[in-house]
Amino acid sequence: MANTQQLNNLAEDVREEGLNQGSSMKDLVFDPITGDFRQVPRGTHHGEGDVVTEMTNKGFAADTVTPIVYLREDELQKAAKSLAKKNYIPAYVEEVDEEGVFHIRLKHQISKIPMYLEIPGIYTRDESQLSDVRMRGCRFCVLLKDSEPEVWCRPVSPAKGDNWQRGNVFLIPSEENLFSRSKGILEVGILKNKRVMIVGLGSFGSQIAIELAKAGVGSFALMDFDRVELHNLSRHTATVHDLGRLKTNVIEEAILGKNPYAKVDKFPININEDLPLLYNEVEKADLVICATDNNTSRFNLSKALVEKQKIGIFGRAITRAEGGDVFRYRPGGPCYCCLVGAGNLQEEEISDVASARRDGRIAAYVSPEDAEAMVQVGLSSDIEPICNMMVKLSLVELSKGTESGITSLEEELIYDYYLWANRRERHYANWKPMPNAGGMPTILRWYGAKIEKEEHCPICSQAIRLEGDTDEKVAGLDDIEIDLQ
Amino acid sequence: MDKDRYNAERSLLSRKFPANAFRFFNMEEGASGEQYLRIGARTNSGNVYTLHMSLDGFPFAQPKVFVTRMLKDSKGNDMNSASSAMHTLSAERGWTRICHYGPASWTPAVSLYKVYVKCRLWLEMYEAHLRTGKPLDYYLNHQY
Numbered sequence A: 001m002a003n004t005q006q007l008n009n010l011a012e013d014v015r016e017e018g019l020n021q022g023s024s025m026k027d028l029v030f031d032p033i034t035g036d037f038r039q040v041p042r043g044t045h046h047g048e049g050d051v052v053t054e055m056t057n058k059g060f061a062a063d064t065v066t067p068i069v070y071l072r073e074d075e076l077q078k079a080a081k082s083l084a085k086k087n088y089i090p091a092y093v094e095e096v097d098e099e100g101v102f103h104i105r106l107k108h109q110i111s112k113i114p115m116y117l118e119i120p121g122i123y124t125r126d127e128s129q130l131s132d133v134r135m136r137g138c139r140f141c142v143l144l145k146d147s148e149p150e151v152w153c154r155p156v157s158p159a160k161g162d163n164w165q166r167g168n169v170f171l172i173p174s175e176e177n178l179f180s181r182s183k184g185i186l187e188v189g190i191l192k193n194k195r196v197m198i199v200g201l202g203s204f205g206s207q208i209a210i211e212l213a214k215a216g217v218g219s220f221a222l223m224d225f226d227r228v229e230l231h232n233l234s235r236h237t238a239t240v241h242d243l244g245r246l247k248t249n250v251i252e253e254a255i256l257g258k259n260p261y262a263k264v265d266k267f268p269i270n271i272n273e274d275l276p277l278l279y280n281e282v283e284k285a286d287l288v289i290c291a292t293d294n295n296t297s298r299f300n301l302s303k304a305l306v307e308k309q310k311i312g313i314f315g316r317a318i319t320r321a322e323g324g325d326v327f328r329y330r331p332g333g334p335c336y337c338c339l340v341g342a343g344n345l346q347e348e349e350i351s352d353v354a355s356a357r358r359d360g361r362i363a364a365y366v367s368p369e370d371a372e373a374m375v376q377v378g379l380s381s382d383i384e385p386i387c388n389m390m391v392k393l394s395l396v397e398l399s400k401g402t403e404s405g406i407t408s409l410e411e412e413l414i415y416d417y418y419l420w421a422n423r424r425e426r427h428y429a430n431w432k433p434m435p436n437a438g439g440m441p442t443i444l445r446w447y448g449a450k451i452e453k454e455e456h457c458p459i460c461s462q463a464i465r466l467e468g469d470t471d472e473k474v475a476g477l478d479d480i481e482i483d484l485q
Numbered sequence B: 001m002d003k004d005r006y007n008a009e010r011s012l013l014s015r016k017f018p019a020n021a022f023r024f025f026n027m028e029e030g031a032s033g034e035q036y037l038r039i040g041a042r043t044n045s046g047n048v049y050t051l052h053m054s055l056d057g058f059p060f061a062q063p064k065v066f067v068t069r070m071l072k073d074s075k076g077n078d079m080n081s082a083s084s085a086m087h088t089l090s091a092e093r094g095w096t097r098i099c100h101y102g103p104a105s106w107t108p109a110v111s112l113y114k115v116y117v118k119c120r121l122w123l124e125m126y127e128a129h130l131r132t133g134k135p136l137d138y139y140l141n142h143q144y
Helices: A004-024 A053-060 A073-083 A127-136 A203-215 A247-258 A275-284 A295-308 A336-341 A353-358 A368-374 A380-399 B003-016 B112-132
Strands: A026-031 A036-041 A068-072 A092-096 A101-105 A138-145 A148-155 A168-172 A195-199 A219-223 A263-267 A287-290 A311-317 A323-329 A417-421 A447-449 B022-025 B036-042 B048-054 B064-067 B088-092 B095-098
Touching: A068 A073, A068 A148, A073 A168, A148 A168, A195 A203, A195 A275, A203 A219, A203 A247, A203 A287, A203 A311, A203 A380, A219 A247, A219 A275, A247 A263, A263 A275, A275 A295, A287 A295, A287 A380, A295 A311, A295 A323, A295 A336, A311 A380, A323 A336, A323 A380, A380 A417, B003 B022, B003 B112, B036 B112, B048 B112, B064 B088, B064 B112
Parallel strands: A068 A101, A068 A168, A195 A219, A195 A287, A219 A263, A287 A311
Antiparallel strands: A026 A036, A092 A101, A138 A148, A311 A323, A323 A417, A417 A447, B022 B036, B036 B048, B048 B064, B064 B095, B088 B095
């Protein structure tokens, strides 16, 4: 292992090679008189022909384009400290594309391309990993001089004149600065310490997760056992490249893409089948988003919220997303069961046959053809407003007690239940057109309602009363024997 | 099902039925295996059936309800498949399964007794079907 002096010498060598490189570079110029290309030293061309920039850069003189390199500020700071103890920085190139843009991680490999980055001459090369570097054609060298990073790059198999070239380095800000643009509106310092649990990562949950990550929420628990399927794509944040992947993995990636400092715990499970885990995670969360597509999971979550005294935001779309609603549970207030017990069971949107079959929303006797006909998904733009309201309610709840730009929303969003209509169809057929609606409800506006707490709610009341609890006795059964086998 | 709910259900059934007509299984704390209720039913014609209510997921999902044998329809066929006309779902364990509540109309406030009442109604209509040959949905509306 080299000592600090050797490292410094190497740094100087690489720097010098790079600085000398400019003089050896050539431009390819088309000469209209001869009809040929000819090479001229860079900077000596005086207009008697066109510089064939693209071919110059990507063809004969490949890899001479100045690379753009992104480094993470926090990792650089840690690397600077570790350099005092070690003479090399283990690192990986996270993303390489055809645009000369490179994301270099100085810590762990978190993504797809297992590339090895070395400081030449100092670290013993692993040949099997080096082959990946060759495939990509570039080798990188990160130098830290007084904690200031320089990144140098050259082809793996350099031709004559292909020297180390200094890249343009951009820093991805550290955690405290990443969301500085939101300051004044959101208390990002508060949000980064909040944990949000999202149950259901479909078209609702996926968008909400990403919005909350963009707002600076620092910790997530993601629950969904489903994988991305073709029919998801029109409304989900996933892309065709994600087909077949677990939604928990896809959304984790999306969250970290927005906030690389977020903590994400993934649970690819059916919450109805692991209630101890559900309760445990609800307890750890500051707020729970319920974005599932069936009432069984909503009831289970509702019970967990009541028991653990946590805030929950429920959202759903009704048939073809002609409208939808949002319900907020606050400890001590009416629960989701109080809402549906009050006759608010809506004919929900069925967006997926397999899921609807699984929980009985499409009965087993419905033929495959009829089941397909029951799938009535709405547009992504129709569920956006509902997701948006869920996000706003979440941010208000998470920011409560702090002065921020959204504090005033606490005076607006006082209701337990919010109703939204996208089109004047079915449930909303009698609503008035937006112009001149007068005192009548109309579409594309939020309406709020206070929900009464049910005195005998089976989930949130201490004095439950069950349906069917009357005084009549069932006669004629005194002498029967029931089958106990 | 948690303890409070179990006590409420048992209390309600105890007021409705004689002790010999129903029994819960595997409800004690720490018990393993399926939690279920067996409950007797006598139709107006005097026939006796035993209903098996599977309580996994109850009360946040509707219980599966079976008649503890394979019933035959008026043509002598096993009632073992999901049928909209007969208000049945796919049989399990060789038992006919009754379709009673759909998920859209289910709430945790519905008691096992109320489920029983719907199934008792189903049994009456089943016997009417045996007498007339008319499907059950001639008598019973669909509820989702």
